Amino acid sequence: xxxxxxxxxxxxxxxxxxxxxxxxxxxxxxxxxxxxxxxxxxxxxxxxxxxxxxxxxxxxxxxxxxxxxxxxxxxxxxxxxxxxxxxxxxxxxxxxxxxxxxxxxxxxxxxxxxxxxxxxxxxxxxxxxxxxxxxxxxxxxxxxxxxxxxxxxxxxxxxxxxxxxxxxxxxxxxxxxxxxxxxxxxxxxxxxxxxxxxxxxxxxxxxxxxxxxxxxxxxxxxxxxxxxxxxxxxxxxxxxxxxxxxxxxxxxxxxxxxxxxxxxxxxxxxxxxxxxxxxxxxxxxxxxxxxxxxxxxxxxxxxxxxxxxxxxxxxxxxxxxxxxxxxxxxxxxxxxxxxxxxxxxxxxxxxxxxxxxxxxxxxxxxxxxxxxxxxxxxxxxxxxxxxxxxxxxxxxxxxxxxxxxxxxxxxxxxxxxxxxxxxxxxxxxxxxxxxxxxxxxxxxxxxxxxxxxxxxxxxxxxxxxxxxxxxxxxxxxxxxxxx
Amino acid sequence: xxxxxxxxxxxxxxxxxxxxxxxxxxxxxxxxxxxxxxxxxxxxxxxxxxxxxxxxxxxxxxxxxxxxxxxxxxxxxxxxxxxxxxxxxxxxxxxxxxxxxxxxxxxxxxxxxxxxxxxxxxxxxxxxxxxxxxxxxxxxxxxxxxxxxxxxxxxxxxxxxxxxxxxxxxxxxxxxxxxxxxxxxxxxxxxxxxxxxxxxxxxxxxxxxxxxxxxxxxxxxxxxxxxxxxxxxxxxxxxxxxxxxxxxxxxxxxxxxxxxxxxxxxxxxxxxxxxxxxxxxxxxxxxxxxxxxxxxxxxxxxxxxxxxxxxxxxxxxxxxxxxxxxxxxxxxxxx
Numbered sequence: 001x002x003x004x005x006x007x008x009x010x011x012x013x014x015x016x017x018x019x020x021x022x023x024x025x026x027x028x029x030x031x032x033x034x035x036x037x038x039x040x041x042x043x044x045x046x047x048x049x050x051x052x053x054x055x056x057x058x059x060x061x062x063x064x065x066x067x068x069x070x071x072x073x074x075x076x077x078x079x080x081x082x083x084x085x086x087x088x089x090x091x092x093x094x095x096x097x098x099x100x101x102x103x104x105x106x107x108x109x110x111x112x113x114x115x116x117x118x119x120x121x122x123x124x125x126x127x128x129x130x131x132x133x134x135x136x137x138x139x140x141x142x143x144x145x146x147x148x149x150x151x152x153x154x155x156x157x158x159x160x161x162x163x164x165x166x167x168x169x170x171x172x173x174x175x176x177x178x179x180x181x182x183x184x185x186x187x188x189x190x191x192x193x194x195x196x197x198x199x200x201x202x203x204x205x206x207x208x209x210x211x212x213x214x215x216x217x218x219x220x221x222x223x224x225x226x227x228x229x230x231x232x233x234x235x236x237x238x239x240x241x242x243x244x245x246x247x248x249x250x251x252x253x254x255x256x257x258x259x260x261x262x263x264x265x266x267x268x269x270x271x272x273x274x275x276x277x278x279x280x281x282x283x284x285x286x287x288x289x290x291x292x293x294x295x296x297x298x299x300x301x302x303x304x305x306x307x308x309x310x311x312x313x314x315x316x317x318x319x320x321x322x323x324x325x326x327x328x329x330x331x332x333x334x335x336x337x338x339x340x341x342x343x344x345x346x347x348x349x350x351x352x353x354x355x356x357x358x359x360x361x362x363x364x365x366x367x368x369x370x371x372x373x374x375x376x377x378x379x380x381x382x383x384x385x386x387x388x389x390x391x392x393x394x395x396x397x398x399x400x401x402x403x404x405x406x407x408x409x410x411x412x413x414x415x416x417x418x419x420x421x422x423x424x425x426x427x428x429x430x431x432x433x434x435x436x437x438x439x440x441x442x443x444x445x446x447x448x449x450x451x452x453x454x455x456x457x458x459x460x461x462x463x464x465x466x467x468x469x470x471x472x473x474x475x476x477x478x479x480x481x482x483x
Numbered sequence: 484x485x486x487x488x489x490x491x492x493x494x495x496x497x498x499x500x501x502x503x504x505x506x507x508x509x510x511x512x513x514x515x516x517x518x519x520x521x522x523x524x525x526x527x528x529x530x531x532x533x534x535x536x537x538x539x540x541x542x543x544x545x546x547x548x549x550x551x552x553x554x555x556x557x558x559x560x561x562x563x564x565x566x567x568x569x570x571x572x573x574x575x576x577x578x579x580x581x582x583x584x585x586x587x588x589x590x591x592x593x594x595x596x597x598x599x600x601x602x603x604x605x606x607x608x609x610x611x612x613x614x615x616x617x618x619x620x621x622x623x624x625x626x627x628x629x630x631x632x633x634x635x636x637x638x639x640x641x642x643x644x645x646x647x648x649x650x651x652x653x654x655x656x657x658x659x660x661x662x663x664x665x666x667x668x669x670x671x672x673x674x675x676x677x678x679x680x681x682x683x684x685x686x687x688x689x690x691x692x693x694x695x696x697x698x699x700x701x702x703x704x705x706x707x708x709x710x711x712x713x714x715x716x717x718x719x720x721x722x723x724x725x726x727x728x729x730x731x732x733x734x735x736x737x738x739x740x741x742x743x744x745x746x747x748x749x750x751x752x753x754x755x756x757x758x759x760x761x762x763x764x765x766x767x768x769x770x771x772x773x774x775x776x777x778x779x780x781x782x783x784x785x786x787x788x789x790x791x792x793x794x795x796x797x798x799x800x801x802x803x804x805x806x807x808x809x810x811x812x813x814x815x816x817x818x
Contacts, residue, residue, distance in 0.1 A: 031491055038490070095524060096535040097780070107540045111547035114683055118551035121617060121625055375617060375625030377680040384683070410536040418530030435500050445490030452813040 005050050007472050012051035013465035016043065019054060020458045024451050031446040035197045037061045038446050039190055059190040061197075065441045067211070070201065071277075072434040074208035078282035079427040085150060085286045086420035089294055092146040093413045094139075102143070102301070102409040105136040110387055110406075116362070117380040126359035129380075134347040134354070137326055140302050144247065144343035147291050147298075151245040154287040155256070159241035161206050161280050162259070168203050169234035172196065172221070176230075180216035189217075203229070208277040227261065227274045235261050237275075247295050247340035251288045290419075297412045298342035300396030302326075304408055306333045306345065307394065308386045315379060317365025323348055324366065325383065338395060498805050505798040512791040515782040524780050538776050545765050545772070548684055552762050554615070555682040559692050559755045561614035563748065568609055570744040572602040573704055576711070577737030583730045595730075596715035603633045603708040610696040620696035621674030629674030629696035630705075636671050640709045641718050650729035653710070653719055661706040672697045684761040692754050700743035707736050 023039050030036040042055040094101020099108065109132040116125040175196050182189045196219070203209055203221065209229060212220040220231035229235050238260035242249060249255040251268070259266040259275065266274040270285040309315070310324030310333055318324060323332040329344045349355040351362050363379055364372035390402035397411055511522045521527040528535060576598055583591045610620050611628040621629040630636075643660045647653040660666040678693030711733060713719050720726045 034492060090525070096532050096539055097520075097524065103536045103540065107543045110540075111544050114544065114547035115550050117680070117683060118554045119615075119617070373623040373625070373675050373677070375621070375623040375675075375679060376677070377623075381680055381683060388686070406536070406540055407533075410533045413536065414530065414532040417525035417532050421526055421530045424526075435496065439493050439496055442490045442493040442496060445492050447488035447490050449813045450488040452817070456817075 009051035010468040017462040027446045057188045069437045070204040074278040076430040076434045077279040079430045081282040083423040083427045086423045092143040105139045108132045113384040117377040120377045121374040130359045137345045140342040151291045154283040158283045162239040173234040176218040183217040207275045302342040302345040304393045314386045317367040508794045516787045521782045565609045566748045573741040580734035599711035624675035631671040650725045690757045703740045
């Protein structure tokens with residue numbers, strides 16, 4: 001009898017090595033997959049009959065490290081988006097050494113006016129002034145359309161992310177059920193768990209989530225702010241993409257869509273949003289806060305420029321309310337229509353040769369019927385003074401301190417640069433944090449050297465068990481040969 | 484976390500991040516070394532760009548002012564040359580007039596007439612002269628010739644003094660007509676009544692070169708040259724006694740007119756001096772702005788070169804270490 005049980009033990013040993021080899025080969029095959037949880041075989045000795053038995057396949061995962069990595073990843077994703085947006089905004093307003101920057105174009109206009117005032121007869125110099133003024137207004141137009149493009153991209157990205165989120169949540173619902181059923185039937189489901197981890201990672205990048213375990217291996221997901229994304233049934237996030245965004249469309253006036261969850265509206269602000277912390281909230285912040293704030297600064301700058309030149313004290317040929325050197329579209333400034341003004345500011349057609357105007361009006365007055373004395377530099381000098389004079393702007397990032405036109409441009413550019421630098425600093429901090437956490441998380445992954453060592457052990461065990469079987473067989477043969 | 488085994492991926496993530504950072508650093512340092520400027524000026528300046536923008540603005544505007552100063556200088560030089568000439572003619576005529584009582588009246592009269600006539604012509608053409616296509620003395624109407632032809636002026640004056648018989652009367656009538664805005668100026672001055680605007684040569688600097696052909700000093704010169712022509716060509720003062728009385732007075736007036744011209748020259752000279760001052764000041768300002776700008780954005784080539792070498796060395800070391808550790812695998816040692 002003891003021989004038979006010895007044989008039995010050896011046989012269990014052999015079959016265990018087969019399972020172990022399977023685990024080792026699976027681990028090595030998946031060594032490059034970051035969300036793969038390293039498998040181990042949990043063994044224990046068989047109490048009833050001798051030998052070894054498999055308790056189960058253990059999937060290695062550290063929930064604490066995982067949750068830290070997830071929150072670092074979500075924050076990092078959001079920081080990347082913000083930093084990219086602000087770098088793009090900085091390219092739109094220009095750097096101090098760029099001639100095409102807002103300050104550069106303004107300086108070129110001032111210099112052109114100085115040269116033209118020195119020789120007011122020169123048609124060429126007057127044309128140069130007209131060109132440079134047009135370039136200044138175009139710089140504001142281009143910055144506005146660039147911001148619109150970025151807002152558009154944010155809007156579309158939100159739409160895509162909401163789709164991804166909904167798909168992932170519904171797949172998670174299915175997966176939860178599969179895992180629960182397998183668990184109830186006593187089966188191991190490490191592959192499903194890998195897949196679920198991937199889905200949760202995907203959801204987490206969009207909206208950082210916390211995991212709450214439920215019965216039978218199911219999980220529920222809820223955000224840091226307490227919004228439940230899936231608990232049993234998956235929630236459905238609603239969003240409508242707007243195909244073109246312009247500065248007049250905002251979430252406050254209802255012309256841009258917000259988020260709904262199962263039909264109920266959600267807040268989306270960066271300070272109180274219900275789904276904040278990840279790339280979804282970052283795109284909302286770009287669309288609803290960062291871009292409009294810069295647009296407002298640009299609009300204030302455009303308004304200041306228009307107002308400086310729309311003054312009959314500067315150009316006596318203007319009546320009150322007549323359009324000045326810079327116009328809103330084709331008309332004078334409407335103080336109530338400041339939103340998006342930077343996209344509509346133009347050079348007055350009366351002086352723009354490209355629009356059928358005459359550059360001599362820069363010298364003689366915008367409403368002048370005929371060219372006045374050709375040596376008259378007084379209006380050109382008045383234009384230049386209008387730019388360098390200090391006036392309190394009606395709007396913008398100042399506290400009603402009198403500023404020159406250059407101060408306006410340089411403050412707008414400085415603020416963008418400052419915000420971009422701050423965003424870069426946050427990004428570098430969150431990147432290095434994420435990198436450290438990931439290293440810790442991946443440290444618990446597959447180590448090929450360790451698996452190979454295991455394989456050597458398994459090989460020896462297999463050989464040993466086989467030898468035992470052979471010996472027992474010999475012993476039995478010896479017994480049977482007696483008599 | 485198990486300390487006995489460390490996942491493969493953990494090892495690679497560090498080397499990947501580090502090599503990415505080093506390559507970025509090398510790219511940035513190379514650019515800084517070759518351009519001499521820091522790569523990210525905003526970061527270098529801590530996000531406050533206003534000072535740099537102000538410097539760039541001032542530098543660019545200096546170029547505009549340089550043009551204005553150059554052109555104004557040329558204009559002023561042309562004015563000064565013409566004033567020199569007018570002064571010379573006036574003094575010359577004054578000297579001729581002084582010698583009137585000392586030699587034969589007929590010859591001197593002839594000489595006075597010729598000198599006055601030619602002088603008048605030349606003064607008129609000087610007052611009508613231009614520089615770079617701009618009239619020097621026409622105010623803001625720089626495309627106009629401000630003074631009518633000498634013959635027309637003589638005709639107008641002849642009509643005004645026609646009835647006078649005494650030297651004092653003739654002179655008084657001529658004075659009144661030249662002083663009257665509805666007289667000579669209205670009829671024979673076609674420039675603007677507005678002076679040229681002062682030239683802007685700096686942020687707060689203006690130089691005025693305003694001098695019009697209807698300035699009292701010019702009118703006095705024209706008046707007396709014209710009167711001398713009329714007094715010597717038989718249009719007025721038929722009485723020799725009156726004529727002598729006239730010429731006795733004329734030389735004094737000629738010298739006083741000449742000092743009027745000198746006054747104008749002094750004004751223009753002052754303007755020229757201020758332009759030159761502005762030009763020198765701008766040169767100095769340009770230099771100091773360049774220095775300020777360099778201080779703000781320059782990348783020290785020595786430090787940059789050293790950092791670049793360090794980064795390159797670190798990258799090479801990283802590559803060597805990566806190769807070595809990748810060869811340290813148990814798989815390579817089996818059988």
